[in-house]
Amino acid sequence: xxxxxxxxxxxxxxxxxxxxxxxxxxxxxxxxxxxxxxxxxxxxxxxxxxxxxxxxxxxxxxxxxxxxxxxxxxxxxxxxxxxxxxxxxxxxxxxxxxxxxxxxxxxxxxxxxxxxxxxxxxxxxxxxxxxxxxxxxxxxxxxxxxxxxxxxxxxxxxxxxxxxxxxxxxxxxxxxxxxxxxxxxxxxxxxxxxxxxxxxxxxxxxxxxxxxxxxxxxxxxxxxxxxxxxxxxxxxxxxxxxxxxxxx
Amino acid sequence: xxxxxxxxxxxxxxxxxxxxxxxxxxxxxxxxxxxxxxxxxxxxxxxxxxxxxxxxxxxx
Numbered sequence: 001x002x003x004x005x006x007x008x009x010x011x012x013x014x015x016x017x018x019x020x021x022x023x024x025x026x027x028x029x030x031x032x033x034x035x036x037x038x039x040x041x042x043x044x045x046x047x048x049x050x051x052x053x054x055x056x057x058x059x060x061x062x063x064x065x066x067x068x069x070x071x072x073x074x075x076x077x078x079x080x081x082x083x084x085x086x087x088x089x090x091x092x093x094x095x096x097x098x099x100x101x102x103x104x105x106x107x108x109x110x111x112x113x114x115x116x117x118x119x120x121x122x123x124x125x126x127x128x129x130x131x132x133x134x135x136x137x138x139x140x141x142x143x144x145x146x147x148x149x150x151x152x153x154x155x156x157x158x159x160x161x162x163x164x165x166x167x168x169x170x171x172x173x174x175x176x177x178x179x180x181x182x183x184x185x186x187x188x189x190x191x192x193x194x195x196x197x198x199x200x201x202x203x204x205x206x207x208x209x210x211x212x213x214x215x216x217x218x219x220x221x222x223x224x225x226x227x228x229x230x231x232x233x234x235x236x237x238x239x240x241x242x243x244x245x246x247x248x
Numbered sequence: 249x250x251x252x253x254x255x256x257x258x259x260x261x262x263x264x265x266x267x268x269x270x271x272x273x274x275x276x277x278x279x280x281x282x283x284x285x286x287x288x289x290x291x292x293x294x295x296x297x298x299x300x301x302x303x304x305x306x307x308x
Contacts, residue, residue: 021265034257035257036257036258037257037260037261040260040261040265043264043265043268044264047268086271086272086275090267090268090271090272093264093267093268093271094267094268097260097263097267098260100260101256101257101260199272203275203276203279206276206279207279209283210279210282210283210286213283213286213287213290214282214286216290217286217289217290217293220290220293220294220297221293223297224293224296224300
């Protein structure tokens with residue numbers, strides 16, 4: 001089910017990312033203040049927005065899991081957090097590179113935007129160890145969902161508090177006062193937003209397909225009687241699909 | 249502050265874009281290798297199920 005339409009989606013995503021890259025580097029004008037260095041913004045900002053949105057989406061999926069007890073929602077939430085963590089690491093790396101060029105420092109501890117993003121990342125870095133620490137799959141899924149909901153609620157609160165903070169050095173991208181983008185820069189920014197969203201969705205579906213296939217293999221092995229009872233059950237942080245055979 | 253000249257800003261921009269593409273590429277490569285392995289296992293299991301079904305039909 002998850003693999004259906006993945007190939008055209010991947011092709012569209014690859015094309016839109018390539019188009020964004022070309023538009024950002026060759027079509028968007030250089031920033032008057034930061035010059036060519038500002039081009040990092042077209043990959044850094046959409047990735048940061050998507051990371052936070054991904055965490056919130058994972059929280060919503062976790063709510064669905066807690067409401068329905070359907071393990072597929074737990075899997076969706078798990079994969080959403082995984083992809084968002086990967087995006088988040090990219091945000092930290094690209095942000096640090098930008099900071100080095102713009103401010104002369106890889107990291108500025110005084111800035112609430114940077115530190116709060118790092119806090120969110122560190123919070124979500126405990127998600128996998130939390131899952132791994134719980135052996136019972138049912139209990140693991142429930143605790144992980146409670147974590148995803150709580151942490152997901154923390155993300156927008158953290159974002160709003162940071163926006164209200166008076167002392168910051170990190171630029172504001174979509175502010176009504178002095179951060180709005182002019183003409184072509186805005187077009188490229190929204191193009192980058194679309195392509196990064198497509199990338200997030202494609203990677204999410206890619207991983208969901210892989211998990212779904214793995215669950216089907218386990219189910220087939222069970223039907224064939226190949227499961228070795230003598231072997232201890234391997235502990236895993238990944239959710240186990242109990243409805244692997246049913247359509248999603 | 250004057251904007252950084254291209255020869256100074258270029259490596260930073262290149263570094264950021266390369267880091268982004270590298271991370272995505274590594275992830276996709278890991279997932280693709282997992283999917284290929286799973287596909288192989290699925291084919292093997294399907295063949296075994298078919299063999300078993302044929303065997304049951306012959307017995308019946």
